[in-house]
Amino acid sequence: MKRVQVNKTSKLFFLNVLLLSCASANASDVESSFYGSLRLGADYVDSGTSDDAANGRDFLSRIGVKAEVQLADGLTGLGKVEYGLRGDDGVNFNQNQKAGMRQIYVGLKGNFGTVTYGSQTIIWHQYVRSAYFSDGLDSLRQGAIRDDDMLQWQKTYNNWKFGAAIQTEKQDGDSIDQYQVAAQYKNQSLKLQAALAADQQGENTGNLYGFRAWYDISKAFTVSAFYHLAEEDFDLYKGNSSGNVRLVSAEESGKVGGVTACVDEDRSTVGLYGKWRQDNNQVHARYAVNSCDIKGDVSSIKVEYIRYFSKKFRMWASFEQLDNDTTRLPSTGEDMSEAQVGVRFDF
Numbered sequence: 001m002k003r004v005q006v007n008k009t010s011k012l013f014f015l016n017v018l019l020l021s022c023a024s025a026n027a028s029d030v031e032s033s034f035y036g037s038l039r040l041g042a043d044y045v046d047s048g049t050s051d052d053a054a055n056g057r058d059f060l061s062r063i064g065v066k067a068e069v070q071l072a073d074g075l076t077g078l079g080k081v082e083y084g085l086r087g088d089d090g091v092n093f094n095q096n097q098k099a100g101m102r103q104i105y106v107g108l109k110g111n112f113g114t115v116t117y118g119s120q121t122i123i124w125h126q127y128v129r130s131a132y133f134s135d136g137l138d139s140l141r142q143g144a145i146r147d148d149d150m151l152q153w154q155k156t157y158n159n160w161k162f163g164a165a166i167q168t169e170k171q172d173g174d175s176i177d178q179y180q181v182a183a184q185y186k187n188q189s190l191k192l193q194a195a196l197a198a199d200q201q202g203e204n205t206g207n208l209y210g211f212r213a214w215y216d217i218s219k220a221f222t223v224s225a226f227y228h229l230a231e232e233d234f235d236l237y238k239g240n241s242s243g244n245v246r247l248v249s250a251e252e253s254g255k256v257g258g259v260t261a262c263v264d265e266d267r268s269t270v271g272l273y274g275k276w277r278q279d280n281n282q283v284h285a286r287y288a289v290n291s292c293d294i295k296g297d298v299s300s301i302k303v304e305y306i307r308y309f310s311k312k313f314r315m316w317a318s319f320e321q322l323d324n325d326t327t328r329l330p331s332t333g334e335d336m337s338e339a340q341v342g343v344r345f346d347f
Contacts, residue, residue, distance in 0.1 A: 032067035038085075039134070040093065041316075041342025047258070048334030058086035058093035059342055060136040062102055071108075078107035078116065103146060113155030113162075119148045123163040127182040127195040128210030128226060132273055132286055134316040134342055139259055139300045140269050140290040142228040143197060143208060144237045159186055163195075177201040178236055189216040199234045206234030224273040232266045232293070258322050258336040259300075260329070262292035282306040296325030304340075312346045 039059035046052050064082030071077050082103040087094030105118030124143045131138040136145075152165040163182040168175060182195035191214040198207050212226040238261055271288030285303040304318035318340045330336055 030067055030069045032065060034063070034065050036063040036347050037061060038345045038347075039136075039342060041340060043338050043340040045258075045336065045338050047330060047336040055091070056093075057091060057135075057340075057342070059134065059340075059344075061085040061093065063099070064103070074110055076109040078105075078109060078114070080105055080120075113153055115151070115153050117149075117151045120146060120150055120152065122147050122150060122197075123152055123154075123165045123180045123182045124195050124197045124208070124210065127163060127184060127193045128212045128228070132275075132284060133302065133304050133318060134306065134314075134344060135318070135340060138286070139302065139320065139322065140271065140288045140298065141226075142230055142237070142267065142269055142290075143210070160184065161186070172201070174201050190214070197234075197236070199236045201236065204233035204235045206231035208234050208236075220276055220278055222275045224275075226269075226271050226273075228269040230267045232264055235263060238263055258330050258338070259290065259298050260295070260324075262295050262328075265293045265295065267292045280308040282308070292328070294327075296327045298325070298328050299323045314344050315342070316344070317341045 037060075039061045040057070041059060042054055042056050044052075044054045062082055062084050064080060066080040067078070069077040080103055082101075083099035084102045085093055085099055087097040101119065103118070103120050105116045105120045107114060107116030109115075122144060125145045129141050129143050129145075131141070147167060147169075149169040150165050150167050152163065154161065154163045161184040163180070165180040167177045167179070169177045178197060178200050180195065180197045182193070184191065184193045186192075193210075193212040193214075195210045196207060197210075199205050208228070208230045210226070210228045212224065214222060214224045216222050267290065269288060269290045271286055273284065273286040275282065275284035277283075283303070283305050285301070287299070287301050289297055289299045291297045300320060300322050302318060302320035304316055306314055306316045308314045320338050322336045324330070324335055
């Protein structure tokens, strides 16, 4: 029975893609494209347990369709549908398992900026949280990558870029569950970013603050620093939502990460990042510390090498070491490290 359900889901998804493609082919003012990003590899996790081993991994592979249509009065209509390809355990790419929705939104673009509504990458992530590394799970960062029922606006003006968002998720008595605001200033070598996510859901209505700065020392060298602070009554996203993923099956133990969450505590994260790129070679590294008022600290050092064979095809190798206070250990009782190798092919 399970296989029949998966097949129906897959057929329905690809039928929708086909219908959208056919419709765009018959409309001269609609531009649409099918895209994908395959990100497959393996890692070895060492956390002092009997299941420590090498494992094949999917690093957030996805496929999708995006489209634009020219409207009256200089407006452009936007739409996007994107699915992730990994299985239900959130780690592996498994045959005969259905794709999972990542993004679906519609929007308008004009002189006022760009307005989008739906499930999409949130303002907070775009401005102060975007992942540095190829696995897309830069440990210790707070907040989230995507969320549902988000109405977002962004506008660029000279060296400035502004963003704002509100979320109307669930019929739970709160018409607005959160709002976000963000700003960015950029000149030739400096970029400064700030964002706020304000929890409006339930009785706990705290804030999550974020700041990030980038500086290009030269064409080859870039440095960056970031700082996140979540108040104790900010309970959206349940503490830290990023971090390494354990190898054990989610069916057996849940989605156990190398960085445990600190819900109902003040928690901050500070990090330093550096990148060097020359021709087709890139090396980058990051040091960060996540601190919780009661449970203690976790520090992380991560280094990655990337070889670009083209703009669309690359390979990487990385290593990360997590050092945890005894009260912030993962479920195993020891510090944790992870080595990765992977390939990314965009099309």
